[in-house]
Amino acid sequence: MEAQIKSPVSGNILDEIIEKHRGKPGMLLTTLEEAQEKNQFKYLPGETLAEIARKLHIPYTQVYSVATFYSYFNLKPQGKHAIVVCRGTACHTKGSKALLDDISTILGYKRDDDDRDSSFTTTDNLFTIKTVACFGQCAQSPVVEVDGVIHSNVNSRKLLKIVNRVKEEETSKTISYETV
Numbered sequence: 806m807e808a809q810i811k812s813p814v815s816g817n818i819l820d821e822i823i824e825k826h827r828g829k830p831g832m833l834l835t836t837l838e839e840a841q842e843k844n845q846f847k848y849l850p851g852e853t854l855a856e857i858a859r860k861l862h863i864p865y866t867q868v869y870s871v872a873t874f875y876s877y878f879n880l881k882p883q884g885k886h887a888i889v890v891c892r893g894t895a896c897h898t899k900g901s902k903a904l905l906d907d908i909s910t911i912l913g914y915k916r917d918d919d920d921r922d923s924s925f926t927t928t929d930n931l932f933t934i935k936t937v938a939c940f941g942q943c944a945q946s947p948v949v950e951v952d953g954v955i956h957s958n959v960n961s962r963k964l965l966k967i968v969n970r971v972k973e974e975e976t977s978k979t980i981s982y983e984t985v
């Protein structure tokens with residue numbers, strides 16, 4: 806698949822977003838939230854953060870700290886599907902590290918043991934893999950969330966099935982577009 810252009814939300818689109826939230830409580834948060842939602846790859850590039858800072862007359866560092874403080878915000882392009890592997894103690898004990906390694910292998914990403922980056926996106930932008938400290942569902946560990954759906958007691962076989970199902974759905978969508 807060809808790399809897609811990662812265009813930032815800017816100009817008039819950003820003006821509209823800012824005007825919609827201006828003067829309301831938490832306007833910086835809601836502005837960032839909508840700017841991220843409107844971005845094709847659901848993230849906030851540096852250009853967007855800088856433009857928001859300029860337009861709101863607040864320091865860039867303030868905007869940047871808000872964007873980095875909340876885990877909801879992404880500073881890197883996101884894949885179409887999100888897989889979140891819990892790395893909390895209970896899930897770790899039940900093998901979540903192995904699941905993270907499995908998912909990297911299944912999706913063809915080489916993860917080093919000292920890989921400090923807690924998230925990665927496949928080159929076709931289909932999947933973003935992230936980790937989380939705890940889902941609060943420790944009794945059902947290990948836990949993996951796929952596109953907002955929690956899967957409990959996950960093992961390698963179950964994980965492979967889930968990923969393959971998502972891939973098959975994507976393939977069938979492509980086929981049905983081609984036959985229209």
Ligand code: FES
Nearest residue numbers: 891893896940942
């Ligand atoms: S440690 Fe994984 S859900 Fe709590």
